[in-house]
Amino acid sequence: xxxxxxxxxxxxxxxxxxxxxxxxxxxxxxxxxxxxxxxxxxxxxxxxxxxxxxxxxxxxxxxxxxxxxxxxxxxxxxxxxxxxxxxxxxxxxxxxxxxxxxxxxxxxxxxxxxxxxxxxxxxxxxxxxxxxxxxxxxxxxxxxxxxxxxxxxxxxxxxxxxxxxxxxxxxxxxxxxxxxxxxxxxxxxxxxxxxxxxxxxxxx
Numbered sequence: 001x002x003x004x005x006x007x008x009x010x011x012x013x014x015x016x017x018x019x020x021x022x023x024x025x026x027x028x029x030x031x032x033x034x035x036x037x038x039x040x041x042x043x044x045x046x047x048x049x050x051x052x053x054x055x056x057x058x059x060x061x062x063x064x065x066x067x068x069x070x071x072x073x074x075x076x077x078x079x080x081x082x083x084x085x086x087x088x089x090x091x092x093x094x095x096x097x098x099x100x101x102x103x104x105x106x107x108x109x110x111x112x113x114x115x116x117x118x119x120x121x122x123x124x125x126x127x128x129x130x131x132x133x134x135x136x137x138x139x140x141x142x143x144x145x146x147x148x149x150x151x152x153x154x155x156x157x158x159x160x161x162x163x164x165x166x167x168x169x170x171x172x173x174x175x176x177x178x179x180x181x182x183x184x185x186x187x188x189x190x191x192x193x194x195x196x197x198x199x200x201x202x203x204x
Contacts (some may be wrong), residue, residue, distance in 0.1 A: 037090035044083030051076040056184035119153035122146040
């Protein structure tokens with residue numbers, strides 16, 4: 001299968017996910033603002049999940065997609081960033097309160113209930129690190145990996161107070177995405193350590 005066909009398959013699949021989420025949220029939202037809040041959170045999470053997954057499997061996917069893969073990764077990252085930002089913006093407008101952007105550290109349960117706030121900050125830090133990768137070649141990857149932590153924070157936030165996470169299907173799918181994301185990170189670290197050991201032993 002050509003890289004061009006693979007590229008179109010990914011685009012088509014993403015459009016189908018966006019359509020499904022749009023219908024799910026649209027049919028149960030009271031108004032446009034609520035739609036933006038919920039749709040931004042769900043599709044934004046999906047896009048960031050895809051960005052982290054593609055990043056973890058970069059070598060294998062590069063063979064399948066070629067150079068367009070890099071563009072796909074960046075598109076998912078940008079889309080995810082924009083959508084998850086719309087989520088708190090919509091909520092801030094509905095509550096007329098900018099405090100929704102400020103993380104709550106204490107009490108502990110409140111931190112996790114509102115874990116979407118620090119998650120958003122981590123996502124922005126990760127994106128900046130990716131943008132500055134040429135200037136920080138030695139450590140940008142470690143900062144960029146904050147995306148994985150952000151996904152976990154966002155997931156916990158959704159489980160505790162997310163409207164759509166009350167839906168068993170949505171809950172199951174997003175739980176699976178979170179687990180897969182963590183697994184992808186562990187796989188990525190395993191491959192990196194394996195390559196490092198081979199280099200030290202002189203096998204590469």
